[in-house]
Amino acid sequence: MAQEIERKFLVIGEFKSSAFAQSRIVQGYISSARGRTVRVRIRDDKGYLTIKGASNTSGTSRYEWEKELPLSEAEELMRLCEPGIIDKTRYLVRSGKHVFEVDEFYGENEGLIVAEVELASEDEAFVKPDFIGEEVTGDIRYYNSQLMKKPYKTW
Template identity: 50%
Template sequence: MGVEIERKFLVDHEKWHQLEKPAGVHYQQGYILNDNNRTVRVRITDTQGYITLKGSGTSHMSRAEYEYEIPLKDGRELLKEFTKNGTEKTRYRIPYDGFTWEVDEFLGDNKGLIVAEIELEDEHDEFEKPYWVTKEVTDDARYFNSNLAVHPFKDWD
């Protein structure tokens, strides 16, 4: 079984914007299925499509995940014909202390939100946080991409 072990953190905007970083990748994504225990997501970049199935897990940190590349044309069609809600973001991959941090700068209705994620091999793996990473939000469901698609950041109090 595929398992994703991931922790999420907020990012200090000022420190992030001062950081020298590689070019980001633009993502559009939408949800074919989006409930409390499972999601089916379609995601596209400028060059590739993906379909991802996520299930429930032992915690917000660990859950079943299967991701497959699909043709970009199929991804565009699936987004258009089968999804209602989605998100848009630019993702940056930042190597730091032996790990790769994926930092998402959200666009559209989630503009202003920047979230850093680190994928681990084990829930108990130790790692050092970069200086631009702040509060952990792994257990805060508002920050799940699937929830941002239906309850965007712009609507939060």
Template identity: 50%
Template structure:
């Protein structure tokens, strides 16, 4: 089960230096309200991920992720009906959590989102000063939505 909260970042300059950064290329074999099937290449590793529908709160959903050979991922991405999402992921440790800050490129240039994973929906989390408006549960900020739309 994936449980996360998501926030907009208005000013990337306020985000501290990351502990790690990587380039991500991802595409979707399927993306609708019941299921998303994603192919992701992150550095020299690649993954097949299947995500179920979001809960009422928008914070949680079932997720199954499997590492797959890079050559398979590259071939699968070519099967995807939409263009890839390209983003840089920054990992930012903050008060017991690791925040994932995604800086989008291409047609989503300028969009910056921060996510924090939780152990359960009631877990409290200290919000850094650099996060903006919460967009948890807003489907316009799901990557599976962004493959077909711009914000």
């Protein structure tokens, strides 16, 4: 079973000049039920289908399975998604031996910028870049599957 361990933070400073890569992501959810999400993602010119399980108590760890799909299949699956699409640019920023994924949201979630770092264990140490603000790991309001239902602009 593939376990995803990550921590999530709000972004409070400039990060784009430190990014070594970026990509546009559009995603929707076939199922956004808590504890069993099924996501369709188009990242640049590739498609992905991802299934995620329930988070542990801290919100740091959960099961994740992902499969790359042909773009045409991902586009077809997007038609099956629940209302509400997530649109964002993902920037990759190195910090120490880790890479932070910084998501700048558009549309109904414009104004929200969140950074995540994947870890090998829940207690793994990492270097926080200067642009990292408040930790929001485990706060379901910041889960993409919730942002499509209750966008940031409505808070």
